[in-house]
Amino acid sequence: MKICCIGAGYVGGPTMAMIAKQCADIPVHVVDLNEQRIDAWNSDQLPIYEPGLDEVVREARGRNLTFSTQVDAAIAEADMIFISVNTPTKTFGIGAGRAANLEFVEKCARQIARVSSGHKIVVEKSTLPVRTAEAVKRILANASTNASFDVLSNPEFLAEGTAIQDLLAPDRVLIGGESQAAIQSLVDVYARWVKKDRILTTNLWSSELSKLTANAFLAQRVSSINSISALCEATGADVDEVARAIGTDSRIGPKFLKASVGFGGSCFQKDILNLVYLCEHFGLHEAAAYWDQVVIMNDYQKRRFASNMVKTMFNTVSDKQIGMLGWAFKKDTNDTRESAAIYVCRDLLLERTRVHVYDPQVSETQIRADLEYLLRDESGELSSYKKSLIDNVKVVPDAYAAAKDSHAIAVMTEWDEFKNLDYSKIYTNMPQPAFVFDGRNILDREKLSNIGFEVHAIGKSRPTVG
Ligand code: NAD
Ligand code: UGA
Numbered sequence: 001m002k003i004c005c006i007g008a009g010y011v012g013g014p015t016m017a018m019i020a021k022q023c024a025d026i027p028v029h030v031v032d033l034n035e036q037r038i039d040a041w042n043s044d045q046l047p048i049y050e051p052g053l054d055e056v057v058r059e060a061r062g063r064n065l066t067f068s069t070q071v072d073a074a075i076a077e078a079d080m081i082f083i084s085v086n087t088p089t090k091t092f093g094i095g096a097g098r099a100a101n102l103e104f105v106e107k108c109a110r111q112i113a114r115v116s117s118g119h120k121i122v123v124e125k126s127t128l129p130v131r132t133a134e135a136v137k138r139i140l141a142n143a144s145t146n147a148s149f150d151v152l153s154n155p156e157f158l159a160e161g162t163a164i165q166d167l168l169a170p171d172r173v174l175i176g177g178e179s180q181a182a183i184q185s186l187v188d189v190y191a192r193w194v195k196k197d198r199i200l201t202t203n204l205w206s207s208e209l210s211k212l213t214a215n216a217f218l219a220q221r222v223s224s225i226n227s228i229s230a231l232c233e234a235t236g237a238d239v240d241e242v243a244r245a246i247g248t249d250s251r252i253g254p255k256f257l258k259a260s261v262g263f264g265g266s267c268f269q270k271d272i273l274n275l276v277y278l279c280e281h282f283g284l285h286e287a288a289a290y291w292d293q294v295v296i297m298n299d300y301q302k303r304r305f306a307s308n309m310v311k312t313m314f315n316t317v318s319d320k321q322i323g324m325l326g327w328a329f330k331k332d333t334n335d336t337r338e339s340a341a342i343y344v345c346r347d348l349l350l351e352r353t354r355v356h357v358y359d360p361q362v363s364e365t366q367i368r369a370d371l372e373y374l375l376r377d378e379s380g381e382l383s384s385y386k387k388s389l390i391d392n393v394k395v396v397p398d399a400y401a402a403a404k405d406s407h408a409i410a411v412m413t414e415w416d417e418f419k420n421l422d423y424s425k426i427y428t429n430m431p432q433p434a435f436v437f438d439g440r441n442i443l444d445r446e447k448l449s450n451i452g453f454e455v456h457a458i459g460k461s462r463p464t465v466g
Pocket of ligand 1: 006007008009010011012031032033034037071084085086087104107108125126127128156157158159160266267
């Protein structure tokens, strides 16, 4: 058995590294078109930051784990080919802003069809709209060689920041397919380290749809608690207390009830929009509107955070400086895709604020690229005015530099290091009144208020000083 994976990203890299670690006798070849990314996978500076990943890669790389750009050769040699390429929201044409862009998946299927011979199992690892496997099968059926194929759906449920733990001990592995023999081949790979009762098998379409549905349900919980956070602020209820009170009901459960400045990440929004598009495609308008509301609520939460900052700071932040702590969409990752920080920063820049940003894992190049992308107009142009706004952003080397001379600090990512900063020292280096806007509810509000800060958090009324 030889495995190949097309796509060496946040999913392909860690997932294949885990398979290689657990199955020392199976050669695993991860390929990508992006030479720079592959070079990084072959270096000591991996392209993604993920706790525990270095150790797993170090153990398997050079033994049975290979990273290269030799896509054709890797496909030709493999018995099982995972497709783990990106499936972003379409930005053009039919379904723009909603449907998934399947261009990269289709190109992989065509490439597999072109270079394969003998029998191969093709595994959809990317998150895909339900019934994509039909298109993949049709493309593969037209292979010019004597090749034959089985197609499986094996969506990935890892979360960034905990990917290694999620891969080591998954709640479940899901495998959808038509051929029992093909399903069994993949079950045998996971069964090396995952208990059999955690490996679920279904038909192809249930597997594809379960992935979109799982993300939609998780995001829905965050939007639900965020909607309640707005009501808490208006009424004096405390959103963490409400979350604890409802989460102890075993029918509801405690997870994914942490109110925040809004969910980010490459998948929640993309997958819900895709679900909405699918519902509309099948004429299910009420179902589409229901899920659409999860994204609408998330946009509202991000906007609400920025506008609360402006309102609180005497309705003007122009030419004021704000220190932003965190840029990644959650802690323990360097991934910034759809991070709430980008949207809040955009809104502040449009108010002509100067923003000093610090994130322990995100580079200045990435921060600028994120803002340029968001501030471009529909034709993709970045006007000289918007460019001048981005010039008001300074990326600084630590949290103290971000706070120094800032009128307010805004916590955008729940990095642990932000909890234990010397806030007394920070306070003395800020103009008064000094504001704190905690978008993650990680700071000790009472302690900060006693130092002298005016503290605003999500779903909380302000503590009384004493
Ligand atoms: P990514 O953008 O980090 O990686 C995708 C990689 O595929 C890129 O490096 C790109 O260069 C490569 N690629 C694209 N077309 C190619 C081709 N024809 N040949 C070779 N390489 C090609 O994306 P990701 O975050 O790893 O996500 C991949 C898929 O997994 C998506 O469908 C996503 O929805 C899903 N997913 C992501 C996560 C996550 O936490 N990021 C979790 C579960 C599922
Ligand atoms: C999510 C899912 O959790 C994974 O199961 C799935 O595989 C993945 O999407 C995917 O398909 O890409 P991820 O986006 O990496 O994983 O991270 P999450 O932990 O789900 O967090 C998503 C966003 O929601 C983050 O911005 C996080 O800060 C926010 N969040 C999460 C909250 O605001 N409150 C919560 O209670 C939980």
